[in-house]
Amino acid sequence: MHELLLSSKSRVKILMKLGYSKHEILQAAISAERRRSQRERTNHLYKWDQTAAKLEKVSRNFYNLSTFGRFKRREKEFLDPFLMTHGEISSH
Numbered sequence: 001m002h003e004l005l006l007s008s009k010s011r012v013k014i015l016m017k018l019g020y021s022k023h024e025i026l027q028a029a030i031s032a033e034r035r036r037s038q039r040e041r042t043n044h045l046y047k048w049d050q051t052a053a054k055l056e057k058v059s060r061n062f063y064n065l066s067t068f069g070r071f072k073r074r075e076k077e078f079l080d081p082f083l084m085t086h087g088e089i090s091s092h
Contacts, residue, residue, distance in 0.1 A: 006014075015025050064072050 012022075012025055016022070060071075
């Protein structure tokens with residue numbers, strides 16, 4: 001896909017011909033840059049969140065394996081009364 005690329009001078013000229021002031025153009029550019037920066041930060045954090053979730057899963061699985069399932073059994077024993085009282089089916 002080809003994009004139309006204009007120099008910043010050309011963009012400013014076009015916008016000024018359309019009636020925008022230099023101040024309005026500057027404010028819009030600052031706002032756009034702020035949003036772009038926020039998107040980059042969000043994307044970066046999202047990648048780390050996914051990595052942390054995978055690491056947590058591996059860590060829990062390893063812990064469960066190394067304790068021969070004690071952690072998982074305790075978790076199930078703790079949750080069973082809640083699941084029974086709220087109509088959830090517990091698999092024994």
